[in-house]
Amino acid sequence: MGELTRRRFVGATAGVAGAAALTSLLPATAAVAAEPAGAAGAAGSWAGERSSNGWPLLEAPETFGVEGSDQRVRLAGGDAAVVLLHVARRFHYEIGELRAGEIHGWTADRRVAQEYESNYLSGSAIAVRPLSYPAGARGGLYPNELVVVRDILAELDGVVSWGGDLTPVKESHFEIAVKPGHPRLKGVARKIEGWRRGPGDEGAGATDAFDPARREKARAFARRSA
Structure with missing residues (x-):
């Protein structure tokens, strides 16, 4: 049984308490991606000079280490890096250790399959374990891992959007919103x-x-964001 299939199986067969927690944390509707500042051409090449979330495309991003790991990622500097590195740190500490090739940030490749992937061009998005959580595949996270993701989103007060709430889904994707x-x-x-x-x-x-208080805050945030 493959890893992604196994994750789906375990998630589907989680206990009643886990399933109830999962249901209570999901928003009623998926978040809407930011209105694009550019557009992908017929060949899927991003034509704008800003990514879909309004950030300018970069030619020279900064390189940062992910705390607690030996992994490095290229991002826009300043506040965007502070926030995205926090997401990466919490994933590493609370969901799974990041290994070589499991975190990606900035790219110069303008070929995008979805508009939100243009945000990599501006260094304002990361992909965490993109091979494990590819675009279009839902249910890659265990229920307890989804609790952590929802907690991160609530903690960051809507500054970060998760690809699991976008269409099509990409559960590895986190972007500045x-x-x-x-x-x-x-x-x-x-x-x-x-x-x-x-x-x-x-x-x-x-x-x-x-923590019960954090769980309630995450639920409240999901309700407001829906």
């Missing part, structure tokens, strides 16, 4: 930096996504 300089992006980035400078009892690696 607001334009450069948006006040909410700045606020979330400052919050994350505060956690990193703090005493070590907050942020990635020290978060309990299954």
Whole structure:
């Protein structure tokens, strides 16, 4: 049984409590992708100078290490990197260790299958384990892993969108959902930096996504976002 098939099987046969938690965390409708600032041509080549979320395309991204791992990823600098690296850290600590080739960021290749994939061109999106969670494949995450993803999205106050809520789905995809300089992006980035400078009892690696209070916040956020 292949890994993706096994994940679907285990997810489908999870206990009643896990299934109930999963149902309560899913939004009633899928999030809508940002209106594209460019368009893919007939050959699937992105023609705009901004990605679909409104970020300018990059020629020289910055390279960052993912805390807790030996993996590196190329991204737009500043607040976007702070937020996306937080997503990667929490995935690494709480869902699964990131190994070689399991995280991708910026690319210069303008060929895109979906408009939201143009966000890699601006360094404002990451793909985590894209071979395990390819575009069009739903149900790659176990119910407990989905709890963590929903907690991350709520914690970041809508600044990040997840490909599992986009059409077609791509559960490996996380993107900045607001334009450069948006006040909410700045606020979330400052919050994350505060956690990193703090005493070590907050942020990635020290978060309990299954804490009842956090679970309720995640449910409330999903309801507001639906």
